[in-house]
Amino acid sequence: MGKIVLAGGCFWGIExxxxxxxxxxxxxxxxANGNTKNPTYGLVCKNNTGFAEACYIEYDDNIIKLExxxxxxxxxxxxxxxxxxxxDIGTQYRTGIYYFDGKDVEVIKKSKENEQRKYKKIIVTEVEPLKNFYDAEEYHQKYLDxxxxxxxHIPKELLVK
Structure with missing residues (x-):
């Protein structure tokens, strides 16, 4: 089983x-990756905790690869x-790829380099080891369900299985 944490704006849509x-x-x-303990949504929205709204993902790497x-x-x-x-505007809505395993860094960096070819502007998505992750409040879990x-912010047609 692989695992990764992805931040991409509001965590409802990413999940x-x-x-x-x-x-x-x-x-x-x-x-993810903030500087206080046990953050709440209210605290994170004040833009001074360093946390990004993020989605923890476990995946079966026999079915889907990190790439x-x-x-x-x-x-x-x-x-x-x-x-x-x-x-959505604020530091908690930044984009980021936060990894558990150092072996994933090469895959992540290659993916980011390939994506950069599509843009004239520089990609600002963070790539960092996961320092910490605190579960959001229960009402945020599977919110769009x-x-x-x-x-x-994600087009609805992409959210249909």
């Missing part, structure tokens, strides 16, 4: 999107925009 991908076996949303997951990730973000995706008309 809903990755739940449509064959080989993804588990997701949860939370707060394919990342290829899907690039489709739903604008990696050249700092601290924003869609209508519970609230199908909720806001999402």
């Amino acid at each position: 809903a999107y990755f739940n449509t991908i064959d080989g993804v076996v588990y997701t949860k949303v939370g707060y 394919q997951l990342l290829s899907n990730y690039w489709k739903v973000i604008d990696p050249t925009v700092k601290d924003r995706q869609g209508h 519970k609230n199908p008309n909720g806001y999402c």
Whole structure:
């Protein structure tokens, strides 16, 4: 089983999107790579905790490889925009790829380099080891399943399995 944490704006859409991908076996949303303990949504929204809204993903690497997951990730973000995706603005909405295993770094960097060829602007998506991850509050988990008309910067047609 592989695991990765991806930040791509509001975590509701990222989680809903990755739940449509064959080989993804588990997701949860939370707060990644910040500088306080036990953050809450309210604290993270103040833009002073350093956390990114992110989605923890476990995937069966016999069904989908990290390269394919990342290829899907690039489709739903604008990696050249700092601290924003869609209508959401703030440091918690930055893009980031946070890894558990150093062996994934080469795959991630190659994927980012390949994606950069599509843009004139520099990709600002962070690539860092996962320092910490705190689960978001329960009402955020599978939010778009519970609230199908909720806001999402990802086109709705990509959220249908």
